[in-house]
Amino acid sequence: MMKDKTGTGETVQLDHGSGGIASNRLVRERITDRLGHISGTAPLEDCAVTDFPNMSKLAFSTDSYVVDPLFFPGGDIGCLAVHGTINDLAMRGAEPVCLSLAFIIEEGLSIYELELIVDSIGRASDKCGVPVVTGDTKVVPGGSCDRIFINTSGAGFLPMERDISSGNARPGDAILISGSCGDHGITIMTARAEMSLTGNIQSDTAPLHDMVKRLLNHIPEDAVHVMRDPTRGGFATALNEIAADSGVSMEIEEAAVPVRQEVRAACEILGLDPLYLANEGKMLLIVEEAHAGKALDIMRSFPHGREAAITGRVTGRDNPGRVTMKTSAGGSRIMAALHGNPLPRIC
Amino acid sequence: MMKDKTGTGETVQLDHGSGGIASNRLVRERITDRLGHISGTAPLEDCAVTDFPNMSKLAFSTDSYVVDPLFFPGGDIGCLAVHGTINDLAMRGAEPVCLSLAFIIEEGLSIYELELIVDSIGRASDKCGVPVVTGDTKVVPGGSCDRIFINTSGAGFLPMERDISSGNARPGDAILISGSCGDHGITIMTARAEMSLTGNIQSDTAPLHDMVKRLLNHIPEDAVHVMRDPTRGGFATALNEIAADSGVSMEIEEAAVPVRQEVRAACEILGLDPLYLANEGKMLLIVEEAHAGKALDIMRSFPHGREAAITGRVTGRDNPGRVTMKTSAGGSRIMAALHGNPLPRIC
Numbered sequence: 062m063m064k065d066k067t068g069t070g071e072t073v074q075l076d077h078g079s080g081g082i083a084s085n086r087l088v089r090e091r092i093t094d095r096l097g098h099i100s101g102t103a104p105l106e107d108c109a110v111t112d113f114p115n116m117s118k119l120a121f122s123t124d125s126y127v128v129d130p131l132f133f134p135g136g137d138i139g140c141l142a143v144h145g146t147i148n149d150l151a152m153r154g155a156e157p158v159c160l161s162l163a164f165i166i167e168e169g170l171s172i173y174e175l176e177l178i179v180d181s182i183g184r185a186s187d188k189c190g191v192p193v194v195t196g197d198t199k200v201v202p203g204g205s206c207d208r209i210f211i212n213t214s215g216a217g218f219l220p221m222e223r224d225i226s227s228g229n230a231r232p233g234d235a236i237l238i239s240g241s242c243g244d245h246g247i248t249i250m251t252a253r254a255e256m257s258l259t260g261n262i263q264s265d266t267a268p269l270h271d272m273v274k275r276l277l278n279h280i281p282e283d284a285v286h287v288m289r290d291p292t293r294g295g296f297a298t299a300l301n302e303i304a305a306d307s308g309v310s311m312e313i314e315e316a317a318v319p320v321r322q323e324v325r326a327a328c329e330i331l332g333l334d335p336l337y338l339a340n341e342g343k344m345l346l347i348v349e350e351a352h353a354g355k356a357l358d359i360m361r362s363f364p365h366g367r368e369a370a371i372t373g374r375v376t377g378r379d380n381p382g383r384v385t386m387k388t389s390a391g392g393s394r395i396m397a398a399l400h401g402n403p404l405p406r407i408c
Numbered sequence: 409m410m411k412d413k414t415g416t417g418e419t420v421q422l423d424h425g426s427g428g429i430a431s432n433r434l435v436r437e438r439i440t441d442r443l444g445h446i447s448g449t450a451p452l453e454d455c456a457v458t459d460f461p462n463m464s465k466l467a468f469s470t471d472s473y474v475v476d477p478l479f480f481p482g483g484d485i486g487c488l489a490v491h492g493t494i495n496d497l498a499m500r501g502a503e504p505v506c507l508s509l510a511f512i513i514e515e516g517l518s519i520y521e522l523e524l525i526v527d528s529i530g531r532a533s534d535k536c537g538v539p540v541v542t543g544d545t546k547v548v549p550g551g552s553c554d555r556i557f558i559n560t561s562g563a564g565f566l567p568m569e570r571d572i573s574s575g576n577a578r579p580g581d582a583i584l585i586s587g588s589c590g591d592h593g594i595t596i597m598t599a600r601a602e603m604s605l606t607g608n609i610q611s612d613t614a615p616l617h618d619m620v621k622r623l624l625n626h627i628p629e630d631a632v633h634v635m636r637d638p639t640r641g642g643f644a645t646a647l648n649e650i651a652a653d654s655g656v657s658m659e660i661e662e663a664a665v666p667v668r669q670e671v672r673a674a675c676e677i678l679g680l681d682p683l684y685l686a687n688e689g690k691m692l693l694i695v696e697e698a699h700a701g702k703a704l705d706i707m708r709s710f711p712h713g714r715e716a717a718i719t720g721r722v723t724g725r726d727n728p729g730r731v732t733m734k735t736s737a738g739g740s741r742i743m744a745a746l747h748g749n750p751l752p753r754i755c
Contacts, residue, residue, distance in 0.1 A: 109468050116462060124510065201554065201753055398428055406552070
């Protein structure tokens with residue numbers, strides 16, 4: 062819990078979810094006015110109407126955020142909810158247009174924490190240039206949810222002919238990751254365990270739409286086959302899903318996958334594999350080999366892409382769904398999807 | 409809780425939310441495959457891409473559903489989540505294109521109940537002709553949410569020039585309601601109190617987009633000023649919000665507002681006013697007086713619009729935001745927005 066520096070001790074009450082005058086005031090004073098001041102977003106409506114470009118397809122995505130703790134090194138549930146949904150749109154090659162914002166709040170949440178979260182949403186939305194245009198707020202009795210859950214959905218547009226999807230990886234393609242693996246997952250796990258670690262471990266939560274835009278501006282569109290943000294299940298699980306969807310096998314060089322030293326050390330203490338931990342500001346890119354170098358340069362031109370790396374390649378179609386790892390010791394093993402070992406409420 | 413007729417006793421486990429193999433199986437076998445079989449919806453993706461008409465504006469809406477109980481006379485949380493978001497789109501005059509579907513599930517929810525809910529979503533989506541195209545599933549530990557919460561967001565399109573909104577009511581307009589008030593609210597309250605009432609009290613949950621379409625096809629578009637589904641806060645609160653947004657006063661004839669006899673009787677027992685109770689399949693229409701009769705005929709041509717009525721009119725601009733009620737006894741009183749009296753988890 063964050064210390065209430067306002068000292069008012071105000072909390073969200075059941076009446077704030079009734080749909081009457083109290084609801085209206087909570088939403089206006091604590092949410093829509095604050096968002097408007099920060100991000101210039103127009104008042105949130107039950108249903109928003111916005112412009113949409115001609116000759117475009119609609120991209121549409123949704124995610125609920127139930128992360129525990131609400132505030133963690135590098136971010137909080139608010140900016141995470143903005144970045145996560147923008148990234149889901151970006152991974153299809155879409156340009157995000159607008160977001161929806163739905164809160165489920167437990168009676169008794171401090172208004173101070175709610176405002177911190179709303180402010181974080183406003184700043185993230187403003188920085189990304191993607192406005193929140195519609196919303197909903199529900200309040201449930203104490204014990205019926207854990208403080209606050211957030212759903213953001215997003216709409217975006219993309220050119221009619223653009224086709225970037227999990228099923229498009231082809232033998233010969235290079236597999237890139239835009240930075241180090243496991244930062245978000247290990248941050249949440251250590252924050253929850255109240256472990257105090259040396260080094261600067263923090264969530265990588267960040268928007269990826271600008272990186273995608275630059276990639277698509279500089280690489281022939283039909284050479285970009287798959288983009289994916291490896292969130293829950295991490296790098297390893299995302300590659301397994303892509304390999305299965307595309308009917309291909311893949312080979313990854315263990316030594317090429319970037320993992321920060323502090324993350325590796327914390328993972329050893331907790332018995333976790335960083336390649337299975339959630340990332341919230343990283344993208345996988347599967348691209349024709351001839352363009353891999355250019356893509357790497359573009360990724361590295363962004364602050365959150367400095368550690369980008371070419372980690373392996375799509376090997377063939379004989380063993381569809383199989384991802385193997387060439388270990389640093391020179392061996393080879395199957396890198397399966399996440400199985401068991403639940404890490405609940407990581408995002 | 410619904411009796412598990414499959415007798416397997418299977419429940420949702422934390423591992424189902426990990427993003428790994430168990431998550432993948434739960435989502436595929438219990439959600440996407442079932443939805444696909446029922447509604448023909450394509451597999452749900454992290455981010456869906458669908459066609460969107462040229463020369464249209466984008467309508468975008470979101471709602472979370474936390475209703476308790478999950479199953480109630482006339483419906484359940486699943487069909488409610490489909491109808492509610494379709495209705496929010498329709499109230500702006502938009503044609504719904506697609507829905508997103510996000511579950512937050514408490515560890516221990518029976519798979520049987522999850523499947524009942526998914527099946528209800530599939531049938532409602534199919535019947536409305538609005539596919540679910542993208543989704544998300546989170547699982548939280550026991551005690552961190554109450555069984556299941558659902559968020560649906562929706563995208564729709566509308567012609568560039570269409571402008572139906574809460575701020576457009578004008579003096580002289582007629583105020584119509586498409587049917588009886590309070591049915592959903594009283595159903596939930598009596599179900600939760602485990603009251604057994606005589607008469608057939610059930611939720612009015614229903615989609616309204618077809619009624620809207622027919623209204624807009626037969627009445628000049630610029631004569632249709634406001635549409636609103638009076639959900640939380642009910643008929644009275646919705647009118648107060650519209651009166652404030654439009655800067656007008658309104659007068660309602662108490663005797664003209666349809667309330668079913670069973671609902672009125674249950675409200676008297678519970679000390680509730682049906683005009684402040686949630687509706688989930690009713691619309692308010694504020695339309696130029698000359699077209700009110702035609703609008704009434706159109707509403708009444710639908711099974712769930714048979715009790716539609718002209719309930720009052722927009723009176724002027726001298727007392728913006730004031731809604732008065734001419735009582736059956738011949739008096740007149742202010743009909744304020746809902747204040748206090750929280751009815752949590754009504755939708």
